[in-house]
Amino acid sequence: MKRAIKRVLTIETRRNDLILGTLRSIEKYGYQNSTVQTICEESGVSRGLIGHYFESKDDLLMAAFQHLNAELDKEARLAVRAAGPDPFRRLIAAGLITFAQERRYSQVTLHFWSTALSNPKLLEHHRNLWARFRASTERLMTRAAAERNMEIDIRHSALMFTQLIDGLWLGWTLEKSYDLETCRMLVRDWICKLFNEDPANYPTTMPVREEGSPHVQG
Template sequence: MSRKPFQRWSLDERRCALLEATLDSVAEDGLSGASARRIAEHAGVTAGLIRHYFGSKDAMVRAAYGYLIGQMTAEAAQSAEEGGEAPEQHLARFIVANVTAPNLSSRKVALWATFIGRVRTEPDYAEIHRESYREFLNLLETLIHPLLLAFERPADPVTCQRYAIALNALIDGLWLEGGLGHGLYDTVLLPEIALSAAEGILALPADTLRRPLAGDG
């Protein structure tokens, strides 16, 4: 593999570039094959830079897992804030962002599957997993709460948490299924399926989530 030209990055840019290179290496070589040398080749830097920023290759691989999950949550959160101001629009956009590109991709599902095996056996990975999913659930709760209030429904913390858990399961299932790339159906169907199912889970009138999102254009 030819070495990429060295680049000068700011601290944040360099750290992100190393994490992206780590994910590239894991995607191509697996966890066992993602050596410091291979990651450095992907990033176009020296292997010593990995130790400088992360201490070790293993620490950087763990950080890359957290980066992967956090990146997807951030993409969906940003999408939720775009468009209209109504709470149903925010929740609808968040749900759709999780079942469409760039969050929906066979590469990201494959990476997630590669990392998830370590969650059951390695405490550091388990902690990253818990914190990432806690962040995702908390974000869902903040989107559900104003929507329930708008429909004059109970919106206490326990109720919002239970709905968030249910919606998280819906989103995870469709994201995983859609990202497998088995070709059994067109993934363009997933947003409609997700929004319709979310309306059912939240016991909302039909098209509460679908209509405003379509109008948001």
């Protein structure tokens, strides 16, 4: 009994080691230059180990991508929840979380997007994720507008919102010519303007979470 449990734990631990090693390797050497060699080095295991826990290198890469997305998604949900019940505050939280702090693995996402272009499975995964985020944004906007008796082009506003975030994130990742605080401010200001709210009432700093950070670790 105990042995079986322990074994499962070991398997999960090792898989996680490899996944984090993969993300580190991609962040460090780039996607193209990440070989089984570099991944295993970053994971602190031998080259042959991948075969024990993943079908192939490709399988590991997929797992790493999904893990990263899942972590970011989870992080976003927590931030939104922490913002309380007000849909407008939740919107702001959703907009700021992407720029909450100097994230690890920021470059990895870009590598994965590039890869997704010629990987249908990855692309599908990405599209689902973004569609969900946009749908969630639309729901919050609908409620916030209703509370204010405003008429807003929900669909286009949600699109602006998500793509403004992506665009700011993309530029920041590639250029580092502006900082995260600027990103947060721009997003907050845009959403405040949309709902005729005073930005001064909505700080760009994220509420500190009490519990342990749900960030990707490694």
